[in-house]
Amino acid sequence: MNNDSRLQEYARLLVRVGLDVRREQRLVISAPVECAYFARMCAREAYEAGCKEVVTNWVDDDMTRMKYLYADDSIFDTVPAWRERFYNDHAREGAAYLVISATDPENLRGVDPSRLVRSQRASGKALEEFDRLQMSSAFPWCIASIPIPGWAGKVFPDLSPERAVDALWDAIFHAIRIQGDGQSVDRWREHLDTLNRRTEKLNSMRFHSLHYENALGTDFTIELPDGHIWESGEDATPNGQKFIANIPTEEIFTAPRRDSANGVVYASMPLVHEGNIIDKFRLVVRDGKIVEVHAERGEDELKAAISVDEGAAYFGEVALVPYDSPISNQKLLYYNTLFDENAACHIAFGEAYPCVEGGRGMSKEELKARGLNDSITHVDFMVGTPDLCITGTTADGREIPVFTDGNFSPELS
Numbered sequence: 001m002n003n004d005s006r007l008q009e010y011a012r013l014l015v016r017v018g019l020d021v022r023r024e025q026r027l028v029i030s031a032p033v034e035c036a037y038f039a040r041m042c043a044r045e046a047y048e049a050g051c052k053e054v055v056t057n058w059v060d061d062d063m064t065r066m067k068y069l070y071a072d073d074s075i076f077d078t079v080p081a082w083r084e085r086f087y088n089d090h091a092r093e094g095a096a097y098l099v100i101s102a103t104d105p106e107n108l109r110g111v112d113p114s115r116l117v118r119s120q121r122a123s124g125k126a127l128e129e130f131d132r133l134q135m136s137s138a139f140p141w142c143i144a145s146i147p148i149p150g151w152a153g154k155v156f157p158d159l160s161p162e163r164a165v166d167a168l169w170d171a172i173f174h175a176i177r178i179q180g181d182g183q184s185v186d187r188w189r190e191h192l193d194t195l196n197r198r199t200e201k202l203n204s205m206r207f208h209s210l211h212y213e214n215a216l217g218t219d220f221t222i223e224l225p226d227g228h229i230w231e232s233g234e235d236a237t238p239n240g241q242k243f244i245a246n247i248p249t250e251e252i253f254t255a256p257r258r259d260s261a262n263g264v265v266y267a268s269m270p271l272v273h274e275g276n277i278i279d280k281f282r283l284v285v286r287d288g289k290i291v292e293v294h295a296e297r298g299e300d301e302l303k304a305a306i307s308v309d310e311g312a313a314y315f316g317e318v319a320l321v322p323y324d325s326p327i328s329n330q331k332l333l334y335y336n337t338l339f340d341e342n343a344a345c346h347i348a349f350g351e352a353y354p355c356v357e358g359g360r361g362m363s364k365e366e367l368k369a370r371g372l373n374d375s376i377t378h379v380d381f382m383v384g385t386p387d388l389c390i391t392g393t394t395a396d397g398r399e400i401p402v403f404t405d406g407n408f409s410p411e412l413s
Helices: 005-018 033-048 061-070 073-077 081-093 113-126 128-135 149-155 161-175 184-205 299-305 364-369
Strands: 026-032 053-059 096-100 141-144 207-213 219-223 234-236 242-244 252-254 262-266 271-273 276-286 289-297 315-320 346-350 378-382 389-394 399-404
Touching: 005 033, 005 096, 005 141, 005 161, 005 184, 005 242, 026 033, 026 081, 033 053, 033 096, 053 061, 061 113, 073 113, 081 128, 113 128, 113 299, 141 242, 149 161, 184 234, 184 252, 207 399, 271 299, 271 378, 276 299, 289 299, 315 378
Parallel strands: 026 053, 026 096, 096 141
Antiparallel strands: 207 219, 207 389, 219 262, 234 242, 252 315, 262 276, 271 276, 276 289, 315 346, 346 378, 389 399
């Protein structure tokens, strides 16, 4: 696989299109040690683009698991000063940030959930500036994935480790529009144009609320703030550097009003969160807040996830993804939110992106005043199904079908 031309095309796509790395700009690559060969390919592409320096942040599933199982209890309430400086300083200077996300979906199974929550709280406090700059697109960032055996074996449990990795590579290349012909950039430009056209249509609708219904039992209404903005695919920093935060991406998203959601919403796919699988769950919501959690698997982990801080029990994103999309049509459960969230409509509890007019220049207090949620967490879970219907209600009371039978209605196709 290391000699596959598709790998080089992938590295080029991430560096040249996903991040558009500029001359004299620093690139930070965060990657598992198992993915070092691909991180090197991306680094080489970045240097060829004129990158000032490539800085690496290595992670390892086994070391992470050992830490959460055996480390002294006190370390989960603190973040080392060097780590705080590493993230915040690079964010302030506008460095590009590439995350190669690949992990065993159950790497932290059996870990005390309170350790995970405490660690997340400490990290959220220490890296508050980094998170704020990232959410407001102050620097270019891109999350992508490549296979590792622990992940591939979960997706393809009936295959040998080597064949599972190869099968996952093929699935990923299909999902990210790489066919080995060197034309992926053109295909991505066409795809982004489609997303932009739909985004413009949604912004012209000026919806007041969205109502979700499907056969799983979802019956859920959520309101959108005045002046909300739908966004998609390609973003840009204040200095005009374009980037794609997620590769792949099929979503069009906005921020809901924090206190507005009511009803019950059922997850349509398992959620992999903090090294655990949460499955067959539903959330009961009242006045924006998740008041009940029920899961056949991972209920304790889900309860921990919505208790990280006050805002974790409220919603920060609604995202529209057609059920008839390249990832969904693979009929494959990736056990990786980067892919699974782009196979189905999803909602996130926690932090809201500043998707309101003038939002990127607003303080947290100003965004709260506009009705947006604030949290140190942001967790996407999938709600899209083949029969999902979403009805939008405009400020003047008109009802417009947004989704019909899992896909965009003709008005928005």
